[in-house]
Amino acid sequence: MKERDVRYEKLERLERDRGIDVFGHRLDKVVPIAEIRELEDGTEVEAVGRLHAKRAHGKLTFGDIRDWSGRIQIALEKPVLGSESYNLFRKYADIGDTIWVKGELFHTQRGELTIAVKEWKWMTKSLRPLPEKWHGLRDVELRSRHRYLDLIMNPDSMKTFMLRSKIITAIRKFLYDRGFIEVETPVLQPIYGGASARPFITHHNALDIDLYLRIAPELYLKRLIVGGFPKVFEMGKNFRNEGIDSMHNPEFSMMELYQAYADYTDIMNLVEDLFVYLVETLDIPQPINWLGKEVYVKKPFPRIPYKEAFAHFTDGKITWDMIDTEEKAKKVFEDLGLEMKKPPVWINYVQEIFDSVVQPKIVNPTFIIDYPLEISPLAKKKKDDPNFVERFELFVAGVELANAFSELQDPRDQLERFKKQVEARRQGDDEAMAEIDEDYIIALEYGLPPTGGLGIGIDRLVMFLTGKDSIRDVILFPLLRPKKISDTDLGEEEEE
Numbered sequence: 001m002k003e004r005d006v007r008y009e010k011l012e013r014l015e016r017d018r019g020i021d022v023f024g025h026r027l028d029k030v031v032p033i034a035e036i037r038e039l040e041d042g043t044e045v046e047a048v049g050r051l052h053a054k055r056a057h058g059k060l061t062f063g064d065i066r067d068w069s070g071r072i073q074i075a076l077e078k079p080v081l082g083s084e085s086y087n088l089f090r091k092y093a094d095i096g097d098t099i100w101v102k103g104e105l106f107h108t109q110r111g112e113l114t115i116a117v118k119e120w121k122w123m124t125k126s127l128r129p130l131p132e133k134w135h136g137l138r139d140v141e142l143r144s145r146h147r148y149l150d151l152i153m154n155p156d157s158m159k160t161f162m163l164r165s166k167i168i169t170a171i172r173k174f175l176y177d178r179g180f181i182e183v184e185t186p187v188l189q190p191i192y193g194g195a196s197a198r199p200f201i202t203h204h205n206a207l208d209i210d211l212y213l214r215i216a217p218e219l220y221l222k223r224l225i226v227g228g229f230p231k232v233f234e235m236g237k238n239f240r241n242e243g244i245d246s247m248h249n250p251e252f253s254m255m256e257l258y259q260a261y262a263d264y265t266d267i268m269n270l271v272e273d274l275f276v277y278l279v280e281t282l283d284i285p286q287p288i289n290w291l292g293k294e295v296y297v298k299k300p301f302p303r304i305p306y307k308e309a310f311a312h313f314t315d316g317k318i319t320w321d322m323i324d325t326e327e328k329a330k331k332v333f334e335d336l337g338l339e340m341k342k343p344p345v346w347i348n349y350v351q352e353i354f355d356s357v358v359q360p361k362i363v364n365p366t367f368i369i370d371y372p373l374e375i376s377p378l379a380k381k382k383k384d385d386p387n388f389v390e391r392f393e394l395f396v397a398g399v400e401l402a403n404a405f406s407e408l409q410d411p412r413d414q415l416e417r418f419k420k421q422v423e424a425r426r427q428g429d430d431e432a433m434a435e436i437d438e439d440y441i442i443a444l445e446y447g448l449p450p451t452g453g454l455g456i457g458i459d460r461l462v463m464f465l466t467g468k469d470s471i472r473d474v475i476l477f478p479l480l481r482p483k484k485i486s487d488t489d490l491g492e493e494e495e496e
Contacts, residue, residue, distance in 0.1 A: 003129045010092055011125055020088075022125040027100065034069035037113060041106050047072060047115060048100045048123055050152060051093060052130075061090055062114075065099065068158055073114040074101055080118060089120060096126030096152075144472045145480055157473070163282065164462045164474060168235065170281050171255060171458075174274055180231040180257060185220035187213060187237065193440070194218030194378070196431040197240040200250075213239035218378065218453065219440045221258050222407060225451050226443045233257035235458070246470045247399065249478050253458035262452035263380075263406040264390045268367055271394060271402055271454065272299050275365060278465065290467050293363050293397045303367045306388070310354070313361040323350055343428050347374035362395040371405075377417040377433075379405035396464055404454040411444035 014020045027048065036045050049065030049072070059078040064071055078086040093099065103117040131153055143150040143157070150157045172182070190209065192199040194216030202211050217234050224232050235255045242248055259266065279286065279297045287294035304312055307320040323329040326346035333340070333349045338356055342348040350372070358368075369392040370382060379389035391405035408414050415436070424432040462474040472478045 004127060007094060007125070007127045007129070010094070011127065014092060014125075018088075020122070022097075022122040024100070024121060024123040027123075032069035033065070033067045033072050036105070036115075037070060037072060039105055041104075043105050044103070045105060045115060046100065046102045047074075048098065050098045050126075051095055054093065054095060056090060059086075061086070063093075065101070066155070068162065071155075073108075073112050074103070074117050075108075075114050076117045076120070080116070081120075085120070093122075094126060094129070096128070096130045098123040098126070140470065140472060141480065142485070144475075144478050145483070145485065147476050160462075160466045160468065160474060161476060163466055166282055167278060167462055167465060168458065170278055171274070172235070174277050175233050175257065178231070178270070180233045180259075181229060183221070183224060183229070183232050183234055184236070185214075185217040185224075185234055187239075189214050189220075191435055191437045193433055193437050195238075195240075196429075198242060198430055200239050200241050215240050216254070216455070217256055218455070219437060221256055222448060222451065222453070223440070223443045225258050225260050225407075226446055226448050229260075231257070231259045244479065246472075247460065249459065249471050249475055251479060252471075252475075254455055255458055256453070256455045258407070258451055258453045260449045260451055263450060264369070264392055264404055264452055267404045267452040267454045268301075268303065268369075268392055271367075271404070271456075272301055272365075275301075282465070284465055288464065288467060290464050291397045291399070291469055295397055295464070296364055298364075301365045301367055301394070303369050303392070305370045306354075306368055306372065307370070309358050309368050313358045318353065318357060323353060329353065343424070347372060351375060359395060359400075360398040362398055365394060365396050365401075367392045367394055376405060377421055378408055378414075380408050381413075399460060399464070400457075401460050401464065402454060402456045404452065407448060407451040407453050409444065409448045409450065411441050414444055415441050 011022065014022055027046075029046070030048055031046065033047060033049055036047055039045065047065065049067040051063055052066050052071070053062075053064035055062045061076045063074045063076070065074055076086060076089055081089075100121050100123055101115055101117045102119040103115045106114055106116055108114055131149065143154070151161070175182075188202070188204075188211045190211060192212040192215050194214075195218070197215040199212040199215050202213065203209070204211055216238055217236065221232055221234060233255060234257075236253070237251055238254050239251050242250060244250065259270075275297050276299055278284070284297075287296050289295075310323065311319045318332060323332050326349065329346055329349035330344070333353055336353065336356060338352050340348065340352065342352075362368075370385075370388045371379070371391040371393075373381065373387055373389055376389040376391045379391040382388050382390055389405060391403075393400050393404075394402035408417070418433060418436040418441070421433040422436060425434055459471050459474055463469070463471060466474060468474050
């Protein structure tokens with residue numbers, strides 16, 4: 001018989017024979033266990049938590065209860081509780097049950113803070129056994145697929161997601177304090193744009209039109225700057241029909257902002273301030289150990305031009321003049337033994353080389369600035385070199401965490417770049433734009449002031465600040481292939 005069946009039998013006996021309701025009701029007050037642990041011995045307290053351990057010693061039984069904030073030991077004595085209540089706990093309280101207790105704090109001879117229980121009752125009965133304590137729920141897929149179990153069994157996971165919430169709250173406060181206004185833009189869009197990515201397509205029956213889940217809110221946010229908003233930001237979900245790996249989930253969280261009368265240098269300063277603010281406000285210890293690297297967040301962050309980064313991070317083995325034409329870039333690409341998955345054109349060779357030999361060498365927060373025009377269709381050209389644009393990406397431990405640029409204002413230039421994107425799409429680049437957003441061009445014709453824009457991937461930022469190596473560990477419910485999970489997968493074995 002499986003333990004789950006045993007627990008259902010217990011439930012039936014409790015309800016039928018004893019008339020006990022094990023599915024409790026509201027409490028007037030719930031005090032986090034972490035706060036209870038700050039109180040002095042002799043203080044009468046009420047605590048609620050899930051039972052994670054139970055140790056019987058004759059007329060004395062110890063247990064551990066845990067909530068989102070921490071753990072505390074409880075002690076139940078038969079002379080104090082009375083035979084009925086004590087035996088009820090001994091016989092029917094199972095690991096995984098959530099219980100309420102009332103009693104006084106004291107320290108055991110071993111120095112363990114403990115609640116001497118005077119009363120207890122069920123808040124809810126756990127009808128499935130928790131995964132075995134020492135093996136726990138360590139399989140990454142199972143933890144992601146059954147996040148509730150992961151949170152129950154792994155305090156570190158609870159800590160990670162509590163910190164994620166604090167990070168998002170801190171970002172909002174940082175931006176509010178600097179005069180940014182939070183807005184919302186459409187998730188369903190008739191034309192997708194603002195990034196290079198494959199979209200998800202859906203259909204609206206009433207209008208009989210195809211719509212796209214947004215790949216970025218950028219073009220709508222810049223319309224708001226045209227309309228007169230001075231500083232705007234949006235925190236929300238984007239969707240890209242791409243593969244799943246340790247750094248990518250098709251549904252992910254982004255923060256994008258736009259500031260009128262600013263450029264990418266202003267945004268760089270803001271990003272520096274934001275990262276330092278998060279580390280200091282949230283008391284993130286340094287160095288931050290992430291992806292096998294020790295990272296220090298300290299201003300100023302280096303600012304290295306894109307075409308200089310090759311020589312800088314390869315000790316001069318690859319320089320810009322070695323890759324500034326398609327023929328030369330292709331040779332270096334082939335010498336490195338790289339595989340081209342995009343159309344074989346100059347900029348794709350260059351970017352693949354950058355991704356392979358430059359990006360992995362970056363450890364501490366570093367701005368790579370002034371990107372080639374060909375890979376920045378929405379960025380403003382540099383005055384002194386129109387082949388490059390005022391754009392930066394922030395890299396940490398070899399991972400891109402932020403992308404920003406001075407926004408392109410000229411509708412004529414923007415239209416030509418849109419046309420090139422559409423042509424690239426026709427030539428096989430399935431991440432390029434499929435059609436021109438004519439309404440955005442009209443918006444630019446009314447006048448976009450000088451503007452700096454920024455996008456930060458919230459999931460990757462949380463990965464960095466919590467030291468997690470997989471995006472699945474910072475998204476509560478990541479996308480997974482549907483699968484029927486057996487009881488054995490969850491650690492429940494058939495009892496003999």
